[in-house]
Amino acid sequence: MTEEPTNPSSRSPVVHSEEALLRGADDLLVDFDRAFHVFQEFVRGCRELYDIGPAVTVFGSARFTEDHRYYALARATGQRLAEAGYTVVTGGGPGIMEAANRGAQEGGGLSIGCNIHLPKEQQPNAYLDRTLEFDYFFVRKVMLAKYSSAFVVMPGGLGTLDEIFETATLIQTGKIRRFPLVAMGTDYWGPILSTLGRQALREGTISEGELGVFSTDSAEEAVAHIDAVVRANAGR
Secondary structure: EEEEEOOOOOOOOOOOOOHHHHHHOHHHHHHHHHHHHHHHHHHHHHHHOOOOOOOOEEEOOOOOOOOHHHHHHHHHHHHHHHOOOOEEEOOOOHHHHHHHHHHHOOOOOOOOEEEOOOOOOOOOOOOOEEEEEEEOOOHHHHHHHHHHOEEEOOOOHHHHHHHHHHHHHHHOOOOOOOOOOOEEHHHHHHHHHHHHHHHHHHHOOOOOOOOOEEEOHHHHHHHHHHHHHHHHOOOO
């Protein structure tokens, strides 16, 4: 959360946070100020990410420790992505994010953290070459979709579910095309995606193949799938 200099009309600080923005109607000048701050976040994100080359964002829980199998899988995947020439981007925190950033550095690649300001402050992990800070979730999500060639989604909580389903929605509606969405940790994602797919298909709310998620527990298979789609996109 960021506080800017006192607004001259109200003589009180303008709070730049998602909570402040979304809590309802506000003074019009205050909301104009927030809109300008959102624009500044977009500009800063573009300046920091335009030169990173082909990149893959890895999402997942901050709660897994170094001895967990999902941490090991994320670390191996980050390394394989880096060795294949991809920049690895995460939310910059601990757990899965740390593991993927750590693997990226071990693979000789560029490791980036796009952190979000939260009430419980999240400290950047120790394996980042570059760190960006955002006040707004939606700005960060646009930046990640714009500058990533694929998303890898490891087991995680509500934030990770938000990422996988928002991306699937963008693919379904044609807002982004031929974008690899890879779910890793099949024992975690399998029941969720299977149940959702069966129920949604049965009720006719989605069509066959619209979910568009590739599932694997192999770092090599994940990178091969991403490579195949990225090469196909480059040849279009």
